[in-house]
Amino acid sequence: xxxxxxxxxxxxxxxxxxxxxxxxxxxxxxxxxxxxxxxxxxxxxxxxxxxxxxxxxxxxxxxxxxxxxxxxxxxxxxxxxxxxxxxxxxxxxxxxxxxxxxxxxxxxxxxxxxxxxxxxxxxxxxxxxxxxxxxxxxxxxxxxxxxxxxxxxxxxxxx
Amino acid sequence: xxxxxxxxxxxxxxxxxxxxxxxxxxxxxxxxxxxxxxxxxxxxxxxxxxxxxxxxxxxxxxxxxxxxxxxxxxxxxxxxxxxxxxxxxxxxxxxxxxxxxxxxxxxxxx
Numbered sequence: 001x002x003x004x005x006x007x008x009x010x011x012x013x014x015x016x017x018x019x020x021x022x023x024x025x026x027x028x029x030x031x032x033x034x035x036x037x038x039x040x041x042x043x044x045x046x047x048x049x050x051x052x053x054x055x056x057x058x059x060x061x062x063x064x065x066x067x068x069x070x071x072x073x074x075x076x077x078x079x080x081x082x083x084x085x086x087x088x089x090x091x092x093x094x095x096x097x098x099x100x101x102x103x104x105x106x107x108x109x110x111x112x113x114x115x116x117x118x119x120x121x122x123x124x125x126x127x128x129x130x131x132x133x134x135x136x137x138x139x140x141x142x143x144x145x146x147x148x149x150x151x152x153x154x155x156x157x158x159x
Numbered sequence: 160x161x162x163x164x165x166x167x168x169x170x171x172x173x174x175x176x177x178x179x180x181x182x183x184x185x186x187x188x189x190x191x192x193x194x195x196x197x198x199x200x201x202x203x204x205x206x207x208x209x210x211x212x213x214x215x216x217x218x219x220x221x222x223x224x225x226x227x228x229x230x231x232x233x234x235x236x237x238x239x240x241x242x243x244x245x246x247x248x249x250x251x252x253x254x255x256x257x258x259x260x261x262x263x264x265x266x267x268x269x
Contacts, residue, residue, distance in 0.1 A: 033162060033186050054214055054245040061216045065185055116227045116258045124217035124253055131252055 027068050027078040027095055035064055039082060039091060043155075046084040052157040059132030060091065062125040063102070063153060071097025071149065079143070088134070089155045094143045101138045102126055102151070129153070163187060164212075166194045169265065175202035176240070176265045180211040183219030192222045199226060203235045208265050210241025220255050227258060240265040 025035050039060050043053055067078060072095070079094040105126050112120055129136060135154040142148060164187040169176040177198045183191045199205050207226070209215075223239070230237035238260040242250060250256040262268060 029185065037162075051245070055248070057214065058216055058245070058249060061184055061218075065218075113254065116224065116231055119224055119228075119258060121221045121224050124220055128217060128249070128252065 022079045022081045025078045025080060027071050027076050029068055032064060035080060036060060042082040043089055046089050048089055048157055055132055056155045059129055062128045066102055066125050067093055067095055070100045071095040091153050093151045094148050096146050096148050099140055100149055103136060103138050164191050171265055171268050174204045174206050174268045176206045176208050178208040178211060182214040183222060184214060184216045185218045188218035188222050192225060195222060195226045199230055206238050206240050206265050206268055208240045209246050212246050215246050215249055220253055238262060
């Protein structure tokens with residue numbers, strides 16, 4: 001039986017119920033399409049146009065996949081909340097995994113100008129996250145009573 | 160929105176054109192790589208037509224790099240065509256555009 005995350009959190013009682021639009025997912029790669037579809041549907045509802053939706057999706061994919069790779073060793077939950085304010089679309093991601101601030105991750109890609117034989121296959125993700133969102137904030141604070149990683153990313157549609 | 164990728168093979172002179180239709184992201188990168196490597200095994204001149212590709216992420220760029228590296232090792236040619244829109248934006252943002260020969264359309268291939 002599928003239990004809505006909001007009901008779970010209400011039962012848990014630690015979340016402000018006036019601010020309870022959190023949706024719970026598994027932080028595993030096979031869940032990625034569900035998370036993307038959820039966020040992109042909210043973006044469409046928020047009036048983000050198709051071209052900007054693709055830009056937003058890129059930022060979303062890079063961040064969500066990053067969290068999935070680093071947060072948990074044995075799986076865990078990823079909470080998602082979106083909001084729109086004055087045309088700016090904000091996505092918050094919370095996990096209870098190992099403390100990890102992706103903003104501090106060294107980005108090798110930015111300085112990798114080697115030719116194709118030596119070009120690394122990884123490392124694009126953080127760079128795209130920085131490029132696609134106008135604001136990215138990380139905080140380390142309790143969520144549902146447990147220490148958590150919280151990422152907040154704001155997307156501003158471009159003309 | 161269809162979250163898949165499909166491939167169509169087109170013969171253009173000495174070139175095999177692999178047309179990618181849809182999206183290459185985390186969920187479809189593996190099948191894209193399989194299709195790309197299979198096409199590369201059949202030819203010495205492979206062109207990836209991206210004109211019908213709506214979306215590509217870093218998972219897709221890794222596929223392009225892998226195809227590029229594999230073709231170089233095999234002394235084959237691998238080029239891109241029809242790079243536009245969001246796909247063009249991400250290739251430029253990542254500097255990946257400088258690694259490949261890029262044609263406007265596969266009709267320009269000689």
